[in-house]
Amino acid sequence: MEKVTVITSRTVVINQADVDTDQIVPARFLTTTTRVGLGKALFADWRYDKTGAPRPDFVLNTPAAAGCQVLVAGNNFGCGSSREHAPWALLDYGIRAVISTGIADIFRGNSLKNGLVPVIVDAATHAWLIANPGAEVTVDVEQRHVKLPDGRTVEFPIDGFARYCLLNGVDQLGFLLNQSDAITRFEQGRAWQP
Amino acid sequence: MAPRSLFEKVWDDHVVVPESADNPAVFYIDLHLTHEVTSPEAFTVLRSRGLKVRRPDLTLATLDHSTPTVPVRTLKDLDLVSEPAAAAQIKVMIDNCREFGVKLYGFDAVERGIVHVIGPELGITQPGKTIVCGDSHTSTHGAFGALGFGIGTTEVGHVLATQCLLQRKPKTLAINCEGALPAGVTAKDIILAIIGKIGVGGGTGHVIEYRGSAIRALSMEERMTICNMSIEAGARAGMVAPDDTTFEYLAGRPLAPQGAAFDAAVARWRRLPSDPGARFDREVDIDVSALTPMVTFGTNPGMVVPIGQPVPADGDVSFRKALAYMGVEAGKPMLGREVNVVFVGSCTNSRLSDLRAAASVLKGHKVAAGVRMLVVPGSEQVKRAAEAEGLHQVFQAAGAEWREAGCSMCLGMNGDVTGAGQLCVSTSNRNFEGRQGIGARTVLASPLTAAASAIAGRIADPRQYLAA
Ligand code: SF4
Numbered sequence: 001m002e003k004v005t006v007i008t009s010r011t012v013v014i015n016q017a018d019v020d021t022d023q024i025v026p027a028r029f030l031t032t033t034t035r036v037g038l039g040k041a042l043f044a045d046w047r048y049d050k051t052g053a054p055r056p057d058f059v060l061n062t063p064a065a066a067g068c069q070v071l072v073a074g075n076n077f078g079c080g081s082s083r084e085h086a087p088w089a090l091l092d093y094g095i096r097a098v099i100s101t102g103i104a105d106i107f108r109g110n111s112l113k114n115g116l117v118p119v120i121v122d123a124a125t126h127a128w129l130i131a132n133p134g135a136e137v138t139v140d141v142e143q144r145h146v147k148l149p150d151g152r153t154v155e156f157p158i159d160g161f162a163r164y165c166l167l168n169g170v171d172q173l174g175f176l177l178n179q180s181d182a183i184t185r186f187e188q189g190r191a192w193q194p
Numbered sequence: 195m196a197p198r199s200l201f202e203k204v205w206d207d208h209v210v211v212p213e214s215a216d217n218p219a220v221f222y223i224d225l226h227l228t229h230e231v232t233s234p235e236a237f238t239v240l241r242s243r244g245l246k247v248r249r250p251d252l253t254l255a256t257l258d259h260s261t262p263t264v265p266v267r268t269l270k271d272l273d274l275v276s277e278p279a280a281a282a283q284i285k286v287m288i289d290n291c292r293e294f295g296v297k298l299y300g301f302d303a304v305e306r307g308i309v310h311v312i313g314p315e316l317g318i319t320q321p322g323k324t325i326v327c328g329d330s331h332t333s334t335h336g337a338f339g340a341l342g343f344g345i346g347t348t349e350v351g352h353v354l355a356t357q358c359l360l361q362r363k364p365k366t367l368a369i370n371c372e373g374a375l376p377a378g379v380t381a382k383d384i385i386l387a388i389i390g391k392i393g394v395g396g397g398t399g400h401v402i403e404y405r406g407s408a409i410r411a412l413s414m415e416e417r418m419t420i421c422n423m424s425i426e427a428g429a430r431a432g433m434v435a436p437d438d439t440t441f442e443y444l445a446g447r448p449l450a451p452q453g454a455a456f457d458a459a460v461a462r463w464r465r466l467p468s469d470p471g472a473r474f475d476r477e478v479d480i481d482v483s484a485l486t487p488m489v490t491f492g493t494n495p496g497m498v499v500p501i502g503q504p505v506p507a508d509g510d511v512s513f514r515k516a517l518a519y520m521g522v523e524a525g526k527p528m529l530g531r532e533v534n535v536v537f538v539g540s541c542t543n544s545r546l547s548d549l550r551a552a553a554s555v556l557k558g559h560k561v562a563a564g565v566r567m568l569v570v571p572g573s574e575q576v577k578r579a580a581e582a583e584g585l586h587q588v589f590q591a592a593g594a595e596w597r598e599a600g601c602s603m604c605l606g607m608n609g610d611v612t613g614a615g616q617l618c619v620s621t622s623n624r625n626f627e628g629r630q631g632i633g634a635r636t637v638l639a640s641p642l643t644a645a646a647s648a649i650a651g652r653i654a655d656p657r658q659y660l661a662a
Contacts, residue, residue, distance in 0.1 A: 016395050018494050027605040031260055031279035031284045033234035035347075045628045050614075075513060076395035079428060079494070082330040082627060083232065084346035093454040097524040102395055105364075105430055106330060110346035159362065161217050172348075173239070176356040179211060179220050183358055184249075186210040186222055192462060194224035194252060194323055 004115045006140050007096045009069035012059055013133040019073055020080030021107060025089045026082075027067060038085055040091030058094075064134050069096045072129045076100075078107025087111040097139040099146065101126045112162045117155045119146060141166050163186035197469035199367050200435050201401045204341040205465070208324045208360060219578075221361040224323040225340075226353045227309045227628035228296070229651055230287035230609075231259040232328030236351035237290040243443045245355045247294045250568040252357060254318065255291050255298040257284055258308045260607040263570050263597035266609055280608045294354070295488035307573020307599040310334040310541035314418065315575055317447025321436035321463040326353060330565050331541050331623065332431075333424040335370065337417035337446075339466050341401070344425065364430050367400040368474040371408035371485030378657035380551070381416035382543060382621065382640035384408070384480070385423040386488035392478060397429030402474065403468065404434050408482040414443040415547045421622050422542045426495040487656060489528045490625045490638040492516035497625075499641065500518045502653050504531050520635050522613070528637065528653050533619050535612045536567040536594075536640055536648040537630070540604035540622035546570030548641045549580045553588040555645035561591055562651025567594035568610065570602040594648070606631045619647040 017082060029041035047059050054061040070165070071090070077100045078086060087110050090098070097117040108118045117139055121129070129135065138147040141163055145153040198206070205221075212221035215645045226249075233255070240247070247253060248573070260280035266272050267287075272281050291298035299306040305316060310331050313319040321339035326332060328350040335342030341423035345359065352359055369388060389396075402424050409417065424432030434440075441460050446632045451459045486500040491648025495515040499505060505517070507524035517524060522531075538544070538552045549571060561567045569589045571577040577599055580586060586596045603610040604622040608630065612618040621644050625636035649659070 015504055015511060016494075016515065017510070019624045020494065020624070022605075022624065022629050027607050029281045030231050031277070033283055034238070035235055045632055046580055050632075052542055074481070076398070076428065076449055079622060080330065080425075082344035082346055082376070083327060084328075084348060085439065101399065104428060106344055106346060110348065113346065113348040114523055133557065144419075159218070160215060160662075161360070173243075173352055173355060174343075175362065176220065176352055179358065180356065183222070183356060184212050186218075187357075192459075194320075 001113070001115045001165070001171060003171050004096070004117060005142050006138060007069055007117065008138040009068045010134045010135065010136050011072045011129060012065045012068040013072045013130055015074055015130050017074035018076045018079055021078055021086040022080055024078065024086040025083060030077040030083060030085055031171040035085070035088040037092065038089035039094070042089040042093045067094070069094055070137055071095045071098045071172060073098055073100045077103050079104040082106045082110070084110045086113070087114045087116045091116050098117060099126070099129060112166070112189050115166065117141060117166065121146060121154055121156060125154045197471040198563045198653050199366055199472040199474060200339060200403055200433055200466055200470040201341065202326065204322055205363060211361060218360040218362045221359050223252070223326050223353050223357055223359060225254070225313070225318060225325040227313055227325065227327035227332070228253065228255045228350065229258050229309050229327070229329065230261070233350050234283065234286050234290065234346045234348050237294060238353055239296070239351045240354055245356045247296060248357045248427050250297070252296040253296045254632060255296050256286065257300055257305055257310055258289060258599070259601045259605065260284065262608045263281045263405045263600045263602045263610055268301070268567050271376065277608055291626065302576070304616070307575065308541045308544065308601055310422065311545060311572030311576065314338065315573055316451030317444050320444065320459070321440060322466050326359070329427040331422050333429070334418050334422040335540055336424065336431050336433040337414060338419040338440055339433060339463065341431055341433065344429045345648065346610065348643055354450055355456055365475040367397055367402045367429065368477040369402055369644070370477060370479045371404060371406040371482050372479070373408055373481045373635070375408060376483050376485065378642060379485050379487055380640040380642060381419040382486055382496065383488045384482055385420045385497065386490070387485050389427045389495045390488070390498040392427050394426060394494045395428045395619045397424060397427035400429050400547065402427070402429045402432040403474070405430060409434055410437065413547060414439060415545045415568050423495065426623055430527070436463045447567045448567055464587050466612065470625065486596050487640060487643045489643065489653060491520060491522050491528050493519055493625055493627050495638060497627060499528065501653070502527055529655060531653045533647050533652055534616035535563055535605040535618040536561070536565060536644050537573070537620040537622065538644050539568065539570030539602050541572060543574065543621035543641050544570060546576050549576070549585050552641040552645040554596070555642055555656055556592045556649065557588050557651040561594055561648045565648055565651050567592070567648045568597060569594050570597045570604055571599050603630050605629060606634070612636070619644045619653060
């Protein structure tokens with residue numbers, strides 16, 4: 001995973017609650033056996049019509065969305081399926097941080113493992129971001145805050161280990177492999193065997 | 195020691211390295227279930243790093259998600275019936291399992307089926323185990339007092355390589371269910387009512403324990419239906435304390451402990467239920483005696499009403515968008531709406547008791563003209579058991595399709611889809627936009643309600659058929 005420290009970008013806003021991972025990547029795109037190229041499947045059923053043409057009214061198809069790396073989303077973003085294809089698709093498309101009042105557990109975990117930063121903010125900040133699409137914000141993982149255009153900063157919670165991994169590009173599998181002696185001791189010392 | 199909950203006991207028993215402010219716990223996994231859709235990339239990572247599967251003996255694989263539900267005996271058959279990308283994915287799974295020494299229940303296995311159906315059926319899902327799968331409905335296994343939760347593909351790789359995950363301890367939520375369940379009201383209606391009450395994000399960050407007399411009274415299959423949908427309330431996992439119902443279910447199953455080992459296991463399992471006085475971070479009470487059959491009206495499982503009640507009104511943008519997608523009007527009931535497709539299946543409701551329930555309503559009736567009904571058993575063993583008691587004849591005589599085991603129209607990955615604008619009454623777990631096909635409209639319900647709706651050609655209350 002590449003290091004992630006600071007992301008500065010205009011925002012794109014999808015003001016809808018409970019956006020599930022079936023919307024982020026519909027199941028019919030899951031027959032792939034690699035993670036590459038999923039950006040084209042991102043929000044496919046909202047982005048394209050039956051003929052495959054972009055729907056002009058969907059926000060990602062508007063000129064203002066081009067190049068935005070920060071997605072402001074409704075509460076409980078990423079609920080539903082555990083498919084890691086959801087953060088893969090967002091990243092492949094170019095989104096590097098998601099800001100919401102609530103982000104679903106599995107999606108949040110999957111995002112952190114791929115360098116997509118989940119940012120939880122308070123309702124007032126969220127309402128402001130929703131009302132001001134295209135605002136230029138800075139998501140600072142080092143400082144654990146989001147900087148708004150007026151210079152105000154809003155802190156967001158992030159697990160210390162997850163932050164460390166983002167800042168240093170730590171590969172968690174490598175970390176776990178280093179625990180192999182402890183794992184062996186655990187396996188041998190158990191009161192029962194599965 | 196302070197009183198501990200069921201979850202805490204299972205958690206404590208699997209901590210390899212405790213969590214600290216700086217680091218999550220290294221957490222041991224007793225059973226890793228895999229399927230064709232979320233594992234390929236994980237095996238690719240292992241291969242590229244020269245790693246082995248640490249415990250192939252604790253790893254099981256099956257084919258379910260993108261697997262066709264028409265008969266496939268050989269890979270040649272597969273090429274004929276399957277969408278090419280899905281067939282390729284299935285072959286990758288077969289190759290990965292062979293290369294890494296993972297036991298696969300493939301097309302040649304009578305044990306093949308939906309991953310969350312076969313674990314319990316084989317008896318490898320057991321109380322006190324930690325069970326993961328690259329699938330969010332791994333919560334199903336919590337019905338046995340196991341801690342089962344879904345993981346992403348990166349974590350599938352972690353478990354394959356190390357049998358461990360890095361985890362922060364979640365919070366606990368007790369849902370106390372009391373009262374006697376009225377006739378025609380099922381476990382599916384209980385969990386839909388719970389999600390309606392706490393909301394689709396209501397369980398986020400928590401592991402749920404379903405407790406109370408109403409849960410004790412349920413069969414294992416009913417408990418699985420409830421735990422299955424814990425994720426639809428945002429919870430990582432749902433659990434039920436193991437009891438005699440659990441032990442009776444497991445006794446004699448092929449991968450459960452046998453003989454004296456089984457008795458020893460039961461003695462250990464009896465210590466798992468939450469201690470009196472165990473504390474939960476939150477508690478919610480439900481009186482199940484007041485429930486009726488439930489149906490969803492929107493595009494998430496929390497948008498649910500008692501079957502005869504009008505769809506509520508709400509000015510919220512997301513809510514209005516959901517109603518527009520469903521073609522549903524606030525103030526009118528779902529009861530009586532025209533139905534195009536009925537799907538009985540999925541890891542929520544595809545076990546033998548679910549098929550029996552659907553057949554009990556359907557028997558002697560016909561599926562209404564113009565309605566397509568698809569019945570998809572959760573496993574090949576469920577299929578055989580159902581056929582042994584003639585359930586397939588009830589379905590076929592009524593005009594329903596009787597299929598091979600798989601996820602099928604639950605997620606519409608390999609040809610089993612509902613058309614755009616069509617309404618499907620489904621016993622599955624997700625009514626998300628497009629889940630069952632582009633533009634498909636899903637109404638979640640119990641097998642009883644699904645069967646009643648198939649006969650009526652409209653969303654129907656199953657109690658009218660039970661009384662008759
Ligand atoms: S039946 Fe549906 S919910 Fe269950 S594992 Fe298959 S796709 Fe997932």
